[in-house]
Amino acid sequence: MLLEVDGLRVGYGHVSVIEDLSLRVDAGQVVALLGPNGAGKTTTLLGLSGALPTQGGEVRFNGEKMTSPLHKRAQNGLGYITEGRGIFKGLTARENLRVAGVDPKAVLEVFPQLEWRLEVKAGLLSGGEQQMLAVGRALARQTKLLLIDELSLGLAPLVVDRLLSVVREQANKGVGVLLVEQHVRKTLAIADYVYVLQRGRVSTEGPAAELSDRLEEIEASYFAA
Numbered sequence: 001m002l003l004e005v006d007g008l009r010v011g012y013g014h015v016s017v018i019e020d021l022s023l024r025v026d027a028g029q030v031v032a033l034l035g036p037n038g039a040g041k042t043t044t045l046l047g048l049s050g051a052l053p054t055q056g057g058e059v060r061f062n063g064e065k066m067t068s069p070l071h072k073r074a075q076n077g078l079g080y081i082t083e084g085r086g087i088f089k090g091l092t093a094r095e096n097l098r099v100a101g102v103d104p105k106a107v108l109e110v111f112p113q114l115e116w117r118l119e120v121k122a123g124l125l126s127g128g129e130q131q132m133l134a135v136g137r138a139l140a141r142q143t144k145l146l147l148i149d150e151l152s153l154g155l156a157p158l159v160v161d162r163l164l165s166v167v168r169e170q171a172n173k174g175v176g177v178l179l180v181e182q183h184v185r186k187t188l189a190i191a192d193y194v195y196v197l198q199r200g201r202v203s204t205e206g207p208a209a210e211l212s213d214r215l216e217e218i219e220a221s222y223f224a225a
Contacts, residue, residue: 002062002176003048009056010040010047016055017043018200019221024193025145025176030167031210032187033180034218035197041180042083043109044197045147048178049073061145077144083153084136089123093133096122100137107136111164126161135166145176153181164190184219188212196221198215 003025010018016041025031033041050058052068066073070080075089080086087096093114095170098106098195108115111132117125122133129142151167152160160183168190171177181187188194191208196218203221204211211218 001025001176004063005048005057005133007057008044008047008054008059009052010043010052012043012052016200018047021057021202021212022201023178023195023202023205025178027144027176028171028174030171030177030179031193032188032191032194033178033197034184034187034194036221037195040200041197042149043087045080045149045178045180045202049078049147051080067177070117074141076161077147079138079141079143081131081134081138081146081148081151083149085130087130087134087137090121092116092119092121093125093129096133097137097140100141102137102140106140107133110139111136121159128163130154131155131159131163134164139170139175143175145178146170147178150225151181152186160186185215188215 001024005021005023008018008021009016021044033044035041035199047054048069050073061078087142088099094104097107103119114129117129122130125133151163167177167179177186182197188208188211194208194211195205195208198221204218
């Protein structure tokens with residue numbers, strides 16, 4: 001088990017957004033975290049990554065309790081792709097990789113289409129290319145556990161399909177993935193297990209194959225939140 005979360009409480013100041021959250025992510029597993037806007041998905045990832053202090057509960061990574069800041073967790077194999085992708089738009093794609101200490105060849109093995117874009121400033125790349133750069137950069141750092149916030153935000157369907165297929169391929173190679181995603185149907189197709197958040201708490205969970213049969217119920221929960 002890569003990630004084990006028990007009774008997690010996360011929020012801002014004295015206000016809790018996430019209450020009593022428990023979840024698991026195994027090596028080689030894609031776990032989806034679904035839910036309507038405002039359910040607490042991003043806050044959950046911020047707490048798990050160390051970017052936001054937790055207010056209670058316990059987070060264990062590779063069996064060890066995680067209390068260190070984000071950069072320390074990254075050194076131990078945790079990758080975090082934020083909704084804003086976290087790239088330096090004034091630097092070229094190649095420079096972004098150099099700053100991260102990443103060999104471009106490792107990224108091109110995953111996304112060969114970036115080869116002709118390495119000398120282009122990241123801010124001039126398409127949204128899909130920016131996301132490929134962010135995902136490739138994280139994977140090239142020998143990431144064991146990858147947290148991804150809104151992988152498909154603002155991207156064309158074909159690009160989304162490509163990115164999700166890479167996520168599945170990397171999980172098949174042993175990477176654990178916790179994925180926040182708005183495309184429920186596409187996500188269920190590549191996920192192993194699903195947690196649905198409502199108002200900061202898990203309302204539904206189960207194997208993706210089983211929840212696929214309850215798709216209308218899950219989508220309806222977005223409007224009932």
